[in-house]
Each structure stands twice: as C-alpha cells, then as structure tokens.
Amino acid sequence: MTEAMEYDVVVVGAGPVGENVADRARSAGLSVAIVESELVGGECSYWACMPSKALLRPVIARADARKVPGLRAAVQGPLDVPAVLANRDAFTSNWKDDGQVEWVNGIGADLHRGHGRLAGTKRVGVTTPEGREVVLTARHAVAVCTGSRAAVPGLPGVAGAGVWTSREATSSPRVPDRLVVVGAGVVGSEMATAYQALGSKVTLLIRGGRPLPGMEPFAGELVADALTEAGAVVRTNSSAASVERDGDEGPVTVVLETGERIEADEVLFATGRAPRSEDIGLETVGLTPGQWLDVDDSLRVDGHDWLYAVGDINHRALLTHQGKYQARVAGDAIAARAQGVPLLETDRWGMHAATADHAAVTQVVFTDPEVASVGPTLEQAERAGLRVRAVDQDMGAVAGAALYADGYTGRARMIVDLDREIVVGMTFAGPGAGELLQSAAVAVAGEVPIDRLWHAVPPYPTISEVWLRLLEAYRG
Template structure:
C-alpha cells in the first residue's frame, strides 16, 4: 500500500451539506481546506433525505390542492403517474451521481479526497482511498467531524435480520411496495406513510406511543393521524413491536400485542445513530459510536482543534440546522486560526444558539405541520409563565380562497411576562411558507405590541397573524 502525506489548514470529515459549508466558510476565510468523503458528495439531504422525500410527496400535494378548488378540480381527470413521479425524484438526486457537487467543491477552491477517513491522533487523519492507497492528512488548525447520522434499527428480536428499509431505502425505492409496514410515527414515518400510500402502497403505520409527531403540539399529530386514516393508512397507536421475521414467501411479519402485521417491506423510522463508530475517536480520547459533545462554537471540550458539526452532535438533526452550525463553526475556526478572540456570548457570529432557542421544522404531510420554538408542554416544563392562543386558519379569507373547505389550526405560545412569542405552530395545507415569519418573531423576541404594527396583506393566509394577536388581546 502506497502512503502519502499532505498538510492543510482545515480537514473536514464528511462532504454532506454540513461539511461542504464548513469547508466553504474556512476557504473563504483564507484557509486551505480538504473534504474527505467515502460516499456521495452532497450527503444525506441531496440523495436520501430532504430532496427525494419531498419530491415523492410533491405530486400528491399538487393534486390535492387542485382538487380542493372548485372549477380547477374538474380539470383533474386522471391519477398520478407514479413512474413519472419516481423519475422526477431521480432527477432531484441527479440519479445518485455527485459529479455536479464535486465540480462545485473544485470551483470553491476546496480539495476533495475520496475514501474513508479516520482520526489517528492530534490533527491527523488517515484516509483509505478508493484506489487502494493510503493518504495521511495533517491539519494546521482544525479537524471538523461532519459525518452525520444514519437510521437506527432498534433491538427488536429478528428485526435486523429481515433486511428492513431505513429512510434511505424508503426515499430511493424504484417502485411502490404492495404492502409497506412503517415502524415509527415521527417526521420520517409520517411523511413516508403519506408518500407511499398515495403512490399506490397499502401502508400500515405502527407507533409505539399514543400519538403521532409526539415532539409537536398534540393538534398536529391528531390532524396528521386523521388525514392518514382518511387516505387509507392503517394507523396503529400504542403498538409495540416484539419480534420480526421474514417468511419463505417473502412476507415481513411483525408481532405485537395486538397480533401480527404482514407486509412486503418494513420501514424502520424510529430514530437516528451517530456516524462516529469507525472514525478513530478513540485515538484522541473520545468514545466511538456516541454523539460528539460540543460547546456553542461546535468545538469539542478538551480537544480544542476538533469540531463536531451537524447531525454528528445530535443537537438538532435537520439539514438547515446543520448548515447553520457549519456557518458558525467555520467562522470560529477562521477566527481562531487568526488568533482572534472568539466570543461565546449569545448572538455572537461564532456560536450556534438557534438550535436551543428556536429551531424551525416542517413535516411535509397532508396537512403540513410547520413549527418553531417551544410547544405549550415545553413551556410548562420549563416553568415559563405562558398563555396558549389558537385560531382556526380556515376562517381566514385567504385560506378560503386557497382551498374550498380549508381546515387548519394556528397555535401561539406567548410568554405572559415579557409578552413575546415562545413558539408558533401552523397546521394546514401550504403552511410551510408561513414559518419564517414566525421564526423571525420568536428569534427576534419581537414584542406583541410591535407585532401589532406588522400588518398582514389581505386576502392571504398571513392574516392568521392578525387573528392570533386579536385573540391574545381579547
């Protein structure tokens, strides 16, 4: 095996969207940077998560919106072309070819090394390259671990042996399975149950807990559950899987207290695991297979040259939050390389505070769920004096124009001492585009008295802001 050695200012392990952004910020700051990637440049979001999953969902959403408008509904005379939908999905993944992403890396002045990288001591990474050679990379300033996470399979008897789908298989499948069992009713489980039921599968969703989307407001899970049932999904709440097997005929069989459930495939969407088990963390005194502990600048305490950015730290496993953390970490790396002081106070350009203050998220089910900040339950747990304000979105003129019989809910959690918004949740068709206004209001801690003067345009669904404020004022 041939071994070579190269030195850079910054080494980034993982060329997903998080790693790309760390490398870009560092390079723009004048540092030489190398990206190490063992799979596809662009990572999970581009090929197996955000982009393909939303492409699978969008066709059904567009049809539902057209059918919800009298006059336009008459033009919808056929069913969705599943093959064309899958082809469109493939287009968004560039057919799992990362040539375009690799070209961007090169144009940004970043070096790309393909292969599996492992830490091998302080500021040292050994890469087993795809061509069979070994490359030793040395960092002058920092190593950023951006290796992300993967779908985890819980320790249920026989489950790993049935070759279950993870979210990767669910978003890249070449055809709709006849019968799909979905294990887990969180974001991924709810979205994929929606997508494949509408693309022709017969879906059974098994949720261990008492409601779907348990991290969100109860009204959100209830609305999504009702919608899934209406479209034909067999939703089973409080259903704990005890064992799994695959029979000779190919059926996957899940055994629960309520009996057996059969399918052609089973999607496990019950959580994520950190991709830290084979990257040499033990060589720098850290425990493999665990999420990296980091400070607000994404630096690993006790290892000042090491950063854990994005999913790998387990703080908020969302693409936009990984990119946000990457921008903050990249700025901190550049500043420290210049021997500048890095302030860890709130609102510093070097720290990530949004993931504990106000993380925006959207569940692209039908209806959509868009949420930011605290739920009412979280505010209560935190001991913050608050009041919950709800308003039916369907009573807004703009919503009535958007769709006949529009049904939806807006929920605001207000800090009654400071009179600022702690959190906002929208449930309804097309509400994703309302979310950023709520994010600005929560992050900016805009007083209710000031929001009163932010007049929503008429007739749009944004009028919900006025109705929430009116309801709060009484």
C-alpha cells in the same frame, strides 16, 4: 506507503454541513481538505430531504388541487407513479455526485475520497477506495461532519428480513402493494403520506397515541386524521415485537407485542437516528466511539480546542438546515481563531454562537396537512420553566385559507413568554403551512415584542392573516 498532506482545516464528511464548513473556511482564505466515503452531497441530497420531498410534492399538490372548485374534477385520477419516481431520480442526479464534486473543486477545496478516521490530535487518516493510506494534518481545526444513520431496533428477525430504513424508502425503484411503517415521527409520517398516495396500502404503527410526538398534539392529530381519510390504517399504541420474511423476496410479517400479525410486501422502520461516529477514530483523542459529541455554541467539542462536531453528530438539532446554520457558525469561528480574532460566542446572538439551536429551531413536516414549527411547544416551554401562555387559532377562519381550499382545516398556536412579552414558539398545521414559518422564525429569533408585531401587517387575503387573529386573541 503512506502519503502525508497538510491543510489549515480538514473536514470529515462532505454532506451539506461539511460543504458549508469548508466554504466558510475557504472564504476566509484557509486551505481545506474534505474527506467523503460515499457521495459528495451526503444524506440530504440522495436519501433524505431532496428525494423525500420530490416524492411528496405531487402528493401535496394533488391533495390541495382536489379542494379547489373548478379544478377538483381534473385531478381525481391516480398519480403517474413512473413520472413521480423519475422526477425523484432527477433530483438525486441519479445518485451521481459529479455536480457536487464540481462545486467542491470550484471553491478551491481538495476532495479526498475514502473512509476518514481521526488519528490523534489534528490528524485524519484516510483509507482510499484503492487501499492507499493518506494522513491529513490540520494546522488549525478538524471538523467532524459525519451525520447520523437510521437506528433500527434489534428485534428478532429484523437483521435478516431486509427491512427498509429511510434510505430504501426514499430511493426505492418501485411502490410496494402493502407497506407497514413502524414509527410515526417525521420520516414515518412523511413516508406513510407519500406511499399511501402512490398506491401502497399503508399501515402505520405508532408506539404512542399520535404521530409527531415531539410537536404540538393537534399537529399529529390532524396528520392522523388525514392519513386515515386517505385510506391508511393508523394503529396507535402498537409496537412491533419481531419480523419474519418469507424467503429473500417474499412477503414480510410484522408481529406485534400483542401477538397480532400484519403481512406486507415491505416494512419501513422509522424509529430514530444514531450518530455515525462508531468508526471515525474518536478513541485516538480520548472520546467514546458510537456516541453523540457534546459541543459548545461555537460547535467546538468539549475539551478539545481544535476539534469541531457539526450537524447531526452533535445531536443539537437533527435537521439539514440547522446543520448548515451550525456549519456557518463553525466555519466563521474556525477562521476567527485561526486569524487570532476575538470570538463573539459570548454574545447570545453573535455570529460565533449557534443560539438558534436552543431558541429558534425551525422544522417543516411535509405531510398532508403540512406541519411547521419554530421554538418550543407549550409543554417544552413549561418544562423549561418559562411562564408562558398558548394562544390558538383556527386557520380555516381567515379569508386566505378559504380561498386556498374548500374546507380548509388547520390550526395555529402561538407561545408567548409573559415575562418578556415576546413570542418564543409557533406551530402551524394546515395546507401551505410551511411557507408561513419564516415570519415566525424572524419573530422568535428577533425576540420581537408583541406590541411591535402589531405593526407587521399581514396582507389580505392570505393565510398569513392568522397572525392578526392570534395577536387579537392574545390581547383579548
């Protein structure tokens, strides 16, 4: 028998994005069902943000401490690997979602465990773990929040070699003696940083000339230098052609396009993300399975007035915090439409428009040194047709940086729109850079005039004084 239930809103995917859509809709008095096929809390809680940062925090703390007089000698030994892994496990709640389920129950939403698929307009079919079929009908909206998965290239030997993706890298119960990392975006750079510090001999293979290709060039160069200094082998212009595994648990060999062979105990493919949309019933509403979903700024899927795609699946900004931001916008938009309230999506910075996805995306890469950015790079701004100027500053030249660490190495770049006299982009690369980013995000999202930024006085002696140096350099 098939059960049938009706709600105002049905949310497919109970990660941070789906949870926030549900919370916003429930706050507006709408009834909500959430469908989840794995763990409530999603990728971020168990295989991405939380476990990766738990692995990286002691790495970065030790690196910073080694640059502080009076403390340096106390932190020369190796990391306590079992303690690091145990702390990582604690932050994932040992891959149990009881606490997250309690939160869902606490907001008054109904959780349906199982695989959810669209089954026509405003309908979601759920196959439960017990094999029952449940059909959920939405009076107002269905929000698809199924996220993304690791994209592994179909190279010869990969399918049978038991290669790592981001999930295995963040959840592994052991540290391999030798690790090859294929790809040097955020995941590859962070995991190379973590595992080198935890005791692996890391080889990082970069298809291009530097890590973090989507960020300012100096950021990737600083990260590559730090990885090399830490003992990792950084190979630029190097691409994997095939993979071979000796038995089920033997060593793995990565064969490069040049024919060179690199042997390791594990190989991590950090080569991008793909949408989790291949088996969610998109064909029942005229959409193509396996594709990213195009949406408007209220996160409504093009051509469907009841269907929303929120978070990674729309490919606007594959970051948890941006997905949660979208979820707040989408939840408010769903509630407004349900209540017949006019939307503010035509207001560029209105509450029903996810404008930051275009103009003020924030990102922190937790490498050593940290890299933090908001808005476009110089190249991206110029490609968008803006008349801009880049202003660079040595972060190590401010007093706060000198106090933070001996030999502080870092750089900041401010991108100024010359026609509007506002900051449209900012990148910081250096120890502690992540904590500088919110001030830049406020300046960019607020479109604060340069002349007004002069009155935002950075406290002395902090690294944030780099703001003053950037403004001085801009004014000449």
